[in-house]
Amino acid sequence: MVLNHPQEFQTAKVMLRLLEEELGIQVPKQEIGYFTMFLCAMDEEAIYPKIAVIVMAHGESTASSMAEVANKLLKTGHCHAIDMPLDVPAEEVLEKAVVLAKETDEGRGVLVLADMGSLLMFPEMIEKRTGIPVKTVPMVSTIMVIEAVRKAMLRGADIDRLAKEMRQIGKVFDQKHGEQSIHTILVTCFTGQGTALKLSEIIRDMIPAEQQSRFKIRCMDFEGMDAVKEAEGQEDLSGADAVVGTVDLKLPNVPFISVDEFVVGDGMARLSEMIQGQAETVCETKDEAVMDEKLLTGTLEQLLYFLNPKKMAGQAMECLKESVRALHMEVTRELAVRYVIHLCCMLERLIQEEVLPHQETEILKEKYKHIFETVKRSLRPLEDCLHMKIPDSETAYLVEMLLEEKESC
Incomplete structure (x- = not known):
């Protein structure tokens, strides 16, 4: 013990000497060994439960780099990281986060420090799936990670208080850049559909990078109508600017945009007008083609059981392009959505001989x-x-769709 913990041993000797002087007693020398053991126990990281800290950020190694700096400076391994490369699906990263939360939780909860986008919605999903208290802090930076890890390792640290303190650091930073109002968008679906996460990513992608901090997108998935009714009475939801998704929460004075409206094309414009008063400041129309692909694929994933949604969406779009090219027409956004979804669902029916x-x-x-x-x-x-052979009766519906578009031009 003397060789391995000389600092603790010397401190124990000083403590015993002070006790002898103050109390006027003689302390047996073997007590130094017990005092040294107590002091060593105070330095052991596993001797008491701590708040787990997970850093999540977009990029190949953004989160890992911040966690590594914090761990090296604080001489610990307490900080964990999840990187989200831009080509990796959000669902895959969410699964990693759920597993890591279970592995790192010591009974005091998990603090998630995230940068932006869908990562800010993960904590609520992780808590629902694991039962572990999870708090999130947005706009993560290296200095925030260091401070969060330091405080998370303190004995008796409370996760609610720690999250509040870390958010306050973020607010101080925001105040230097001027006060900005925060808009809240609730994205809803029933558990198992996955629609909320897909819609939230689309909405986040359509908000310019410089305005990301002004929007809070909250995903909510419900296990049934009872859960929906319970949510309708929550006071913290009444301040939302809009509800988007498959579940209408019927919140007073809060507009609801269904998935159908969103897919048809005017849903996002409506959402923008509700929040900003002018859609152009929120929507980046130059990425409409990318957004359509995401919308179509995300919607088809909810409708198709046998066919590959991504593959079918691409092939159906090629069929449409070939037809309109031969007919000297243009592919409008609304026609693309209607035509592709109808065609894919029709193929799904034909597989089942309907x-x-x-x-x-x-x-x-x-x-x-x-x-x-x-x-x-x-x-x-x-x-x-x-x-398979597509019947003429099914082809007739597609012809009608093109005729309607042709007449409206």
Whole structure:
């Protein structure tokens, strides 16, 4: 003990000498060994439970770098990190976060320091799936990580108080850049659908980087209608600016935008107007094509059970492009969404041998022979891929859709 813990041993000797002088007693020398053991125990990290700290950030090694700096400066391994490369799906990172929270929790809760976007929504999902108290602090920086880890390792540290203190540090930083109002958007779905997380990513992507800090996007998934009714009475939800998703919380004076409205194309514009009063300041229209792909794929994932949503969305879009090109039309955003979703769901039905009849199939074939043949020709790659024959009655619905678009132009 003397060789391995000389500092603690010397301190124990000083303590005993002070006690002897103050109390006028003689303390047996062997007591020095017990005092030294107590002092060594105070330095052992595992001797008492601490708040776990996880840093999450976008990039190949952003979070790891901050955690490494904190651990080296504080001479500990208490800080853990999860990096989120830009090409990795959010669901995959969420699964890692759930596992890490379970591994690192010591009974005092988990503090998550995140930078932006979907990572700020993870803590609520982690808490729901694990039952572990999880608090989040946004706009993470290296100095925040160091301070959070230092305080998290203190004996008796409280996670609510620690999260509040760390957020206060962030507020001081924000005040230097002027006061800004924070807009809250609630994104809802039923548990198991995964719609909320997808929608939240789309909404976050459409907000310019310089305005990200002004928006708080909160994901909420419910296990049933009872959970929805319970949420409707929560006071902290009434201050939201809008609710987007598959579950209408029916909050007073808070507008609701369904997934259908969002997919059709005017949902995001409505949301922007509600919050800012002018959609142009929030939406970046130059990324519409990217957004459409995300919207289509995300929606199809909720509708298709047998077909690959991403693959089908791409092939269906190619069919549409071939048809409109031959008919000298343009692919509008609304037409793309309607056409692709209808076509993919139609293929899903045909796999299950469910064919929709169309009473005017023969009339359409005769009256609009060129359009009908064009659509049939565009569908052949899909027929070859899925080894099926698409009935004329189903093709008729697609022809009608193109006719409606042609007449509206």
